[in-house]
Amino acid sequence: MAIVNNCPLPDELFYDVDSNVWARREADGTVTVGMTSYACSLAGELVAYLPKKVGTLIERGKSLASVESGKWVGPIKAPVSGEIIGINEAVAARPSLINADPYGQGWAVKMQPADWDGEAGRLVTGSAVAAAFETKMAADGFVGR
């Protein structure tokens, strides 16, 4: 587990660092996507979660869902291309669940990836996670939560 500026970043996950999202490849080949703890720190307590519909085809980098806090609104971007196959009803009922458990019960969307092997190479994982986020946080001027 990498921890950068008090933001946990499990290093077994795959990260689109620029978009501040994580991806977990499941045993059945699907991908679970969510916001990083860093993204949650920036957004503040989330009050709304607006996912796109199940069955929607999404290109990498495009929005899977929109989330809102009292001070911010923005997209959860797709780390890889694919089809939305699941949205999180628990988060829909309580959007702040993303803040409370961003890597567990606060997942945002489940996808069937179009080309995981072809696109996952763009994502950061393992020992590279900490340094990648240190660089991003420095560029963003984030000193910690």
Added chain:
Amino acid sequence: MDAAQPTADAGKTVVIVMTSGPSTPQRCATPFFIGMLLASMDAEVSLFFTMEGVLLTRRGVADRLVAAPGGKSIMRFIREAKEAGVKLYLCRPAMPGYEILDDEVIDEIDEVSSGGVLAEMILSCDKVLFF
């Protein structure tokens, strides 16, 4: 509770006409927030400052305005909207009436445009919002 469904699809174009300005600061944050939300849904969003809204584009004005006590400045909303991909237009014909000079305009404005540009945007877009 059912998950809310997005109302805007990727590729939809939205024009926000921003007529509110410093005399009604409480009306000056939400248009940018809505623009950010629509952009986060992959809509192509253009925001056109006109009427009193042009005053928000004079350097220094929006920095001193908040929509609600303790809130962030309108300038922060403008910047965040731009960062989210909202394209910002300023009405050229309205500038003289509000005594705004070209070199006073904030850097965040993408294009200073005519009323005709606004008219074309309105006729060709999917949705128009007036604030």
